[in-house]
Amino acid sequence: MGVVLDGKAIAERIKEKLRQEVTALNSRPTLAILYFGTQASLLFKFAQEREASSLGIDIDPERIVDDVVPVTQGAVERVIQQWNQDPSIHGIFVHQPMPPQIDAQRISALIDPRKDVEGIHPQNSARRFFAKARIGSCTALAVMELIDEALKLSGESLEGKEAVVVGHSEIVGRPVGMLLLDRLATTTVCHIATKNLEKHVKRADVLVVAVGRPRFIKGGWITPGAIVIDVGINVVEGRVVGDVEFEEAKERAAFISPVPGGVGPVTVMMVMKNTVEAFKLQQAI
Numbered sequence: 314m315g316v317v318l319d320g321k322a323i324a325e326r327i328k329e330k331l332r333q334e335v336t337a338l339n340s341r342p343t344l345a346i347l348y349f350g351t352q353a354s355l356l357f358k359f360a361q362e363r364e365a366s367s368l369g370i371d372i373d374p375e376r377i378v379d380d381v382v383p384v385t386q387g388a389v390e391r392v393i394q395q396w397n398q399d400p401s402i403h404g405i406f407v408h409q410p411m412p413p414q415i416d417a418q419r420i421s422a423l424i425d426p427r428k429d430v431e432g433i434h435p436q437n438s439a440r441r442f443f444a445k446a447r448i449g450s451c452t453a454l455a456v457m458e459l460i461d462e463a464l465k466l467s468g469e470s471l472e473g474k475e476a477v478v479v480g481h482s483e484i485v486g487r488p489v490g491m492l493l494l495d496r497l498a499t500t501t502v503c504h505i506a507t508k509n510l511e512k513h514v515k516r517a518d519v520l521v522v523a524v525g526r527p528r529f530i531k532g533g534w535i536t537p538g539a540i541v542i543d544v545g546i547n548v549v550e551g552r553v554v555g556d557v558e559f560e561e562a563k564e565r566a567a568f569i570s571p572v573p574g575g576v577g578p579v580t581v582m583m584v585m586k587n588t589v590e591a592f593k594l595q596q597a598i
C-alpha cells in the first residue's frame with residue numbers, strides 16, 4: 314500500500330520559508346489576478362487570496378464577466394497591457410481555461426515574462442529550464458515538489474529513472490517533461506496520438522498524469538513501487554476526482570498524490586513563490 318503524498322503539508326512547509334522571505338523584503342509584492350467569474354475560477358481565486366494575505370502579498374483582482382455579453386479579446390488584452398506597464402504590479406495570473414472566444418496563446422505571450430507567475434509565457438513555459446530564469450510553470454514546479462518529497466522519503470534519485478508524462482499541454486505536460494529531463498530522468502511524454510498508452514504507463518518508475526479525464530489511468534497499469542502524481546481535476550457527481558484510479562493505484566504505487574489535496578495546494582503556493590521571485594527580479598533592475 315503506497316504512501317499518500319500530503320500536498321497540504323508540503324505547501325505549509327514552503328509557506329513557512331516564503332513567509333520569512335516576504336518579511337525580509339523592503340515592500341509588499343502585489344499579485345494581479347484576472348478571472349472570468351466561473352465557479353471553479355472563483356474557488357481557485359479564494360484559495361489564492363487566502364494564501365496571499367497570510368503571506369503578506371497584496372492582491373489586485375480584476376473580474377471579467379463572460380455571461381450576458383461575451384468578453385472580447387481586446388478587453389482582456391487591455392487589462393494585461395495595463396498591468397504590464399504598472400510598476401506596482403509584480404505578478405500577473407490569468408485563470409484558465411479562458412472563455413472559448415479568447416485566443417489564450419496570444420494572451421499568454423502578451424504577459425510581461427518577468428511578471429508571469431503562472432509560467433505560461435512561451436519564454437517561461439518552454440525555455441525556462443534552458444535559460445535558467447527563475448520563474449516557471451507553477452503546476453510543473455508543484456509536481457516536482459511532490460516527486461522530491463517521495464524521493465526524500467525513499468532516499469532515491471531521479472537520475473536514470475523511467476519517467477512517463479501523460480498529457481503534453483503548454484502549461485503542465487511539456488514543462489513537467491522538461492523538468493524531468495533536466496534531472497536526467499529518461500522521459501517519455503504521451504499525448505492523444507500515443508499508441509498503446511498502457512505499455513508506456515506500465516514501465517514508468519515516475520508517472521505524471523495531466524489529461525483531465527476521470528479515472529483515465531487504470532490502477533492495474535501502475536508499476537509496483539512507482540511514484541504517481543495525479544494532476545487532473547474532474548468533477549464527477551459533485552465530487553472532485555483525479556485522472557488515476559486512486560484506490561487501485563495506491564495498492565501498487567510506493568507513493569501517490571491524492572485529488573484533492575495533492576498537486577493543487579502546492580500549485581497555489583508555487584504561484585506565491587513565483588510572485589516573490591518576480592518581485593525580487595523587478596527590484597534588481
Ligand code: NAP
Nearest residue numbers: 452480481482485504505523524525544545546576577580
Ligand atoms: P489540457 O490543456 O486540456 O491538456 C490535456 C492533455 O491531455 C493534452 O495534451 C491532450 O493531448 C492530452 N490527452 C487528451 N486525451 C488523451 C489521451 N487519450 N491520451 C493521452 N493524452 C491525452 O489540460 P491541462 O491544462 O494540461 O490540465 C490537465 C488536467 O490537470 C485538467 O484536469 C486540469 O484541470 C488539471 N490541472 C490541475 C492543476 C492543479 O494545480 N492541480 C493545474 C493545472 C491543471 P492533445 O493536446 O494531443 O489532445
